Structures are given as C-alpha cells and as structure tokens.
Amino acid sequence: MEERGALSEINNIFHARRFAYDILRRFFVEEPSKEYLKPFIQKNMIDLFPFREDSGEIQEGLNKIKSYLATHDVLTIEHHYDDLHWDYTRLFVGPFELTTPPWESSYVRKDRLLFQGTTMNVRGYYDKYGIIVSDFNIEADDHIGLELDFIYHLNERCIKMAEQNESRGLRQLLRDQQRFIDDHLLKFVPEFSRLVMKEANTSFFIGLAQVLHHYLLIDSEVLQELMTIDNL
C-alpha cells in the first residue's frame, strides 16, 4: 500500500511536468497557432505553470509573458498575432541570418554544422525509445522544440507507468531524461535563452526563453531528487 501511495503521489509531479513541457515544446517547435493560443490565454494557463514558487527567474519570465498578453490581443487583433508569429519566424526559421539558431549543434560544435555527431547522438536517444523525427532528415533531431518534445514523450511514459503502478524501469526512464537534459538541453539552452532574450522583439519570447532556461534547471533537480526515492 505504501508503494502504491507513493507512486500515485509522484504522478502529480509527472502531471506538472506534462503541463510545463507541453507549453514549452509547442512554443518552440513551431510558430504559435491561434488554435493553441486560445485555450492558453483563456484558461490562464500561464498562472498554472509549476515550480514558479521555486524560482524567481521562472516567475519573472512568466510575468513578461503575462504582461505581453495583457497588452496584445493576439486572438482578435490580427496584426498583434502577426507580430508574435513573425517573432518566432525571424528568431528560429529565417530567411534572414539566424542570430538565435534553434539547434543544439549551432552552440556546442565549433563547426556549427547540423546533422553531424551532435544530431546523431540525439537521434540515438530517440531511437532507443523507438521514436523518430516526423520530418526525418529534413529537420535536424537536435532542434530545441524536438528535444523538448522528447522529454514530453518520456514523461508521458512515466505517467502511464504510474497509472499502472508499474515501477519497473521507471528509474531508468528518469535517469535517461535527466541525462538528456544535462548532456543536451542544458548544454546550449543557457546561451540560446540569453540570445533569444537579447534578440526577441516580443516580451512573450523573452519571457518564454527565461522560463525555459530556469525550468530546465529546476526539472533536472526534480529528476535528481525523484531518483533518490527508495521504492522507485
């Protein structure tokens, strides 16, 4: 009974992570869509972002996003939406020179080349879990949005296991996530976020970059701590 209780309680953490990573992966993998912005704004999701109490930086980032949305009605005023959309495009897509490239390779490699060892290393993680990039070899695997999506996917597995009260293999799953965050995401996100905060036109993406960086720091700690729980 003890174990059952613990696993279902830990599941609260997984649900928090699902919520956080879903927001982050969506806003970093593609241009913001009205379809998603609608519930995001109307359900006040920004106020539900977990671990904001544990990090002043996260709270600060959230406030920036909030103030942007308070002054820009992206759901009804077309050019407000266009501005936000353009901010993503110019930051992460182009066609002008990308001052904030969204790929890990651009930060960790001297040659800054994509589809080399760094991309393949990330691909190895995906492959291990039977996952593949939907635009295989069209988009590099180490895109920030995809790397966040990967953590989101593994967290989904954690939720499923917790729901089935299956702890076998859970520790490994947590360890792999932490390794991936430490060895990949956190290897470039500090610099990436710094650049985005510098280059973004909208306080939406400035705030988001700040949240991203500091949430990953917290989450790495969360994973570290979860692995110290005995019955896992």
Add this chain to the structure above:
Amino acid sequence: MLDIMSKINEFKMSRRAFIGWTSAIAVTTAIPVSRGLVAKAENNIGIAETDGEGIWKTAACWHNCGSRCLNKVLIKDGVVIRQKTDDTHKDSPDFPQQRGCLRGRSQRHQVFNADRLKYPMRRKNWKPGGGKKELRGRDQWVRLSWDEALDIVATETKRIIGKYGNESIMVTGGDANIRNAMSAIGGFSACYGSSSWGAWRWIWENMGIGEGLIVNGINDRIDLRNSQLIVLWGANPAWSTMGSVTYNYLQAKKAGARFITIDPIYTDSAHVFDADWIPVRPGTDDALAFGIMYTLLDEDDPAANPLVKWDFLDKYTIGFDEAHMPEGADPKDNLKDYILGTYDNQPKTPEWASEICGVEPTKIRELAREIGGTERVALLTAWAPARIANGEGWVQAFSALGMMTGQMGGSGKMTGVSCWEYAGNMGPFLLTAGGKGLPSITNPIDNLINENEMWDAVLNGKFLQRYEKERNVNIQFIYHNYENHLQTRSNIAKGIKAHHKVEFVVTNAYALTTNAKYSDIVLPVATQWETAGAVKGGNREILINWSKIIEPLYESKTDQEIAEALLKKLGKDPKEVFPITAEQQYFNQLAGSMVMKENGVDYEPLCTITAQDIKEWGVEGTPQKGRITLKEFVDTGIYQVPRKAGDNFGFIAYKDFIDDPEANPVSSESGKFEIYCKAINELSKTAYSEIAPIPKYEVKVHGYEATFEDWESRKKGKYPYQMINPHYLRRSHSTLDNVPQLREAWPNPVYISRKDADEKGIKDGDTVLLSNEYAKSLRPAAVVETIMPGVIGLPHGAWVDIDEKTGIDRGGADNLFVPHIPKGLGSSGFNTARVNFEKWKGEPLEEDVKWEQRIIKF
C-alpha cells in the same frame, strides 16, 4: 536544494493545481503539433530494457522442434545484441514460464551465422537443361543478381513445362508460397509422408481415437497429477519436447505418480522421473503389448483379480471378443482369440513376446500387473515407436491395451499419444490464432508421391497413387521450397542419385542445406526474424506473436517476395496469389486471435483494436473489443492463460463419449473405439500392404528379425544391429546443425552399448564406421550403459557430408541408413534400420565443431 518530498506533498494537498493542469491538457491535447517526434514504424514494438540498452522484442523461434517457447531479443541500433526467454511473469507449476532451450537461445548464432546464403547463386557448370548434372553437390558456385536468377528459374520452368508438362515439376516442403505460385501456373507433383507421426498418421480417425496433435487423446496437465502410474512408452520429453513439458510431468511426480519408461534407451527423462526402465528392441513394442495383454487375460479374475475391464470393452469397443464383432466380420477374427492363439495356435505369451522384444517374461508379467492393477494409469506414447515400417499394428495394439485396462476417459486415466508441446497436456486450445487471410490455391495436378517412393519415382518414372493405382511420372524439375527433404527423408544416397538425374533443381534456403548443396540455383531466403511477424500457438495455454526483428540480411528476400517475383517473371499477376501484404497477414492473425472465457466454453477476441491502431499499422480492419490491447500483445509477444486445479479449463479425453456413447460417438464408422477396424483394412488394400483389421504382430521391413540371416536358428546377418535415430538437442531435425556453439555443446556421437563396443574392441571416442547396403558413415563412439545391447543410436538430422572419393559420409546422417520401402498406408520407417559397425582404421574424425563451416566460396 529542492525538497522533492515536500513538493510532492504540496501538490498532493493542493488539488487545485493538479485539476488545473489536467483540465488544460484535456483541452490542448486535441490541438495538433505540425512537427515533432513520432513512434518509429519498425521500432514501434517491444519493451525498453531496464538498463536502457535497447528494446526487447519477441523473436521467432519457428522450428518444428516439437515445442514452442518465448524467445526475446534485445535490439540496439538495429542490431540484436542479446537474447533471453520468458520473464513476463513469475514461474510456478500452475502458471509456468515458457522457457526456451539451448537451440532457441542460439538463434542469434543461426540468423547471423557466417554461412547464411547471401546472394542468389548458380552452379558453375549449370547449363539450360542441366549441364554437367553429376557435379551437383560438388560444383563451384557463381553469384547472380536476383534478376538473372529469377530469369533462369522462370525460363527453365517454362521450358520444362513445355517439354514435359507440369507433372514433371516436384515441389517439396510444406510452405505455401512456392506451392501456390506453382499451382497458379498449372500445378506440380506433390509429395506426402507420415513424417513425425509414423503409423499414427492415417489410421486414428477410423479407429475413433486421437493421434496427439489434430485430435486430443489424453487429459490436461493438471489432471495428470491424478495419475498413480505414468508409463512413458517411447517418449523422452527431456530431449524431444523442450519447454515446459518435463516440468509438467515433474508435478505429477511430486503428486506421487510412479514412472515407467519403455524404450531402447535409458533416457534423460527416465533419469529425471526416477523411472523403472524397461529396455525394448526398436520396432517390437507391439510384441511387448501383446505379451502384456496375454498376461492380463491369463491372470484376470473378475472377482479376485480384475485386470481386464470387461465393462469398458463391452460398452465402448468393438472387436475384442467374439461376442462383440461388427456385422459381416469373421467372428473368429477377434483380438482375444488372436492373443490366446485360439486359431493360429500361437498364444502371444510373455515367452513368445520376449523372444522378439527382448524384455524378460517375468518383467512382462510384472508390467501387466502394474498397468492392469493400478486404478489410474497414464499410458503415454510418443510417435517414435510408430515411426517404423509396418507400424500400424503397434498403434492398434497400444490403443487396445488402454481399452482393455479401461484407462481412458477418466480422471488420471488416459491412453494415447503424448508428444510435442501438447505432451502431458491436452484439451481444447485456450487461445487460437487468426488466419492470414490468403486465398487457398488449388493444385490442378493431383499426383501425390509417397516420400518413401519419391526418389524411386524420379529414377524409375512410376509411383503408387495411394488408394488408386500405379501412375507414370517424369520428374525433371525439383523445387525445394522449404524444409530439407533430401536430408530428412529416407535413403539420402538414392536421393542424391535422383538429384543427379533431373534437368533442374532449385532451392530456397538461408544456409547451404543438403537440399541447397545439390541444387543448380539457390535463392537466399530471409529468416523469420526478417519477415513481417506472425502469431503462433504452442501448448494450449499460450499464444505467441513475434514481430520483425531486422530487415532481410544481405540480398535475401522473404519466401513470399520470392514467389511474387517468380510469378511476375512467369507472366502472372502476383496479386492473384498474394492479394494482401505480409503486414496485413500478420495483422489478420492478430485480429482473429481468440481466447477462451473463464467459463471454459466460449471464446472472445484476444486483442482490442482501435481505429487508431488500424491507421498506424496501415492495414485494413475493423475496430474490435478484446481482452488486452493490441499493443500489449505485440509488445509482450505472448499471452498465457493461468491455470489452477478446479478451474474451467480441465480436460478429460473422450469424457463425452464415456458419459454417453450414444449421444457422443467417436470418429470411427461404428462410433465406438474400433479394436476391429474394417476401414483400415479396406484402405490398406489399395495402399502398400494389407493391414489386419485387428492388432496383429507383423514382421517389419528391416526390423529385428531382419538382422538375422536365419531367424529360426538365430544366425545373425550382415547387418546385425538395429539402428534408431533419437531426436538430438544440437538441432531441430536438421535445422540449426550448422551452429558452432551447438556443435560444441552436443558433439553428435553414435551411441553404442558397452557390451557391443567391448565385443568390437571399441573405446569411447573411437571413430567407428557404420554401414549397411545403402551407405557408410563415420562417427565418434559414445560407449554407454544406457542403450540396449544390439541397438545403435545415431542422432537424427546431422547434415550429410559425403567424401566424393570414398563415398563415405562423415556427418553421420541417419537417413542414409533408413530403408525406403513403404508398407501399410505408407508410413516411413525411420526407427527401423539395420547396420553393422566396426572400428575405423583410417584417420580419426575431428570434432564437428572444428570443421570448416559450409560457406559458398565463389
């Protein structure tokens, strides 16, 4: 530092946050993300390894070894790095794991063996029409492209059909792919044989009993624990049925059953079950059965010593005595009078039997008292004693013994075949696989050549179309579609001659098997690890499904792909024969898989299948509700129904019939167990030799009597030893014999008794020369106390390896020595061969494991 426990507690206390996240996610989940990570199609199956090294998938263990176990492989970076077996649940006697054996665990060594056929190849001196045909088996090889190879096969097929007709094509092997393709272009001459069944193959239905695979003749394993005496007559599960069977018998042992084994060999099973061993000469089990039955009649006293169950015989059988003969039969032709020798003046006394079977008369009487005097007996035989020429009488006699002692249709009482994965555990399948959904293609040619005659038919141009009459046939093209007939059917030497005669020989194979070695064209086949996947039944409690592990290696293609490509070359639309993809076939099997409900009567679909599943699989189908999700079944690779005493899955064979014989007749003409079976006698009149309607002792072709030059004076002949070919754990029939680590573990000696070896001055490990009128073969001797003197045990299935200079085989191929003389309904006489042996004076054999592997050089 973050305090995770207090965080967890905080989340727990404040339900508001949790509700906020889940309700937001509930709304946003439906909103698509245009790019992201998706499940990898070929990797979307399996279970992640705990240490994160890769994905465990269930892999095919497809051989007909007589078992079915769970075989799992660990895949990392598309490569198989490790294997394991069933650990899907805790092991217990009622709910045992389906553990694999050394062969299954060596499967990685087979699939990735250096000797895989890698490319289509042709014999160097091949020419249209055959070229230098005598070089088959020792010619060099030339690599071909698939296009060239299929062109040759298609061109020769057309030429041979044009010149000799479709009858001139002989297709061997049970796989449907090439058979269907050949049927679609006009047909072929087919072969048939009794294979593993022996004489059980064609007579059981007429007798009203089961043969052990198609129809169940014994009780389930939980009920086996109620038997007080278990007689294993020619059954050695520890060697012939790996997996959980021996374990099941052990539960009966633990529950108090005594074991007796009747066998030329003191088997590992006898050892494990601490059985009393009754050594018996091969092919003489019928004589022993008659000796037992005589004793039962002789010592029976309905009041003081009731050994014969007269009520049972009267109510459920016909033909035992004069008073219970079917209409039209000669009343004198009953079993009782035959046993007593009333009309032939030869009572089948233990003394009479002992002369033939080698069991002491006192032992025979003892055995009779044990079987007749024990309340609940499991009289179990495997097929081996019937895998002889003239074996039908044994099947009849064994069955009659069970009927005479009433050991049928009750708890702990059973008489019948107990082998394969169904050994000691029969009853309706608790799980069944769905069909593939392929159309069946009728072969327009109805030639059916008995395997004992197949090489003679090639060489002499005629064969008996069983139950009809002799036919002429001109075989000019042998297509070995599957299996290894040149190796695994009787008389390999004559088979090689036949292969030297015909104009064209093609083999689909994944290693240079004996079939492939003697071919003109070899086409490399992908193994079952490289095909789409399949659902396979095992013992009645399990259903296994294996998925694709790797892409076809080298240039190999799947059997279906080869058949499709060939059809195309022959100008046929492959879609007519293969209208659906291999993936669809796998899916159909999964979707059609059924599991028995708790009530023990009805079935429900095993898998729940959603519209999303169907979309992801890219197949046609209808969503359905089942017991577990499709994903769970495919990821786990097995579903097993747990058993326990008193559940609704128990089974007592023939119980319906025993309870109400009128309402539930058995399959015979009379609806009763037919000790006198007119139908068998009628059938045999248009087959190979007449079979008496009742069990009668018959001298067997190359049986014990044939080891004497003069039986009356007991003067031994040229080939004074009887040879049997026990199934051997190095391989499954001939498959896996090329795997080095199995060769190392199981060196494949010839088993010789200490007595016989001493007489010939042969020591353990000496190389001996085995010989008879068909062949010569070398093997190292294993001199043992555990085989009956006069009997030589040459393990079944070793790959023949003939030295072209001396004509002597060094592989120890059993079927070199087995005669090919069909008798009765045409069963093969694998366990009745006769040989001589002597110490080999030439160079001693090197251990098999040190031999160079059979790899094509070109």
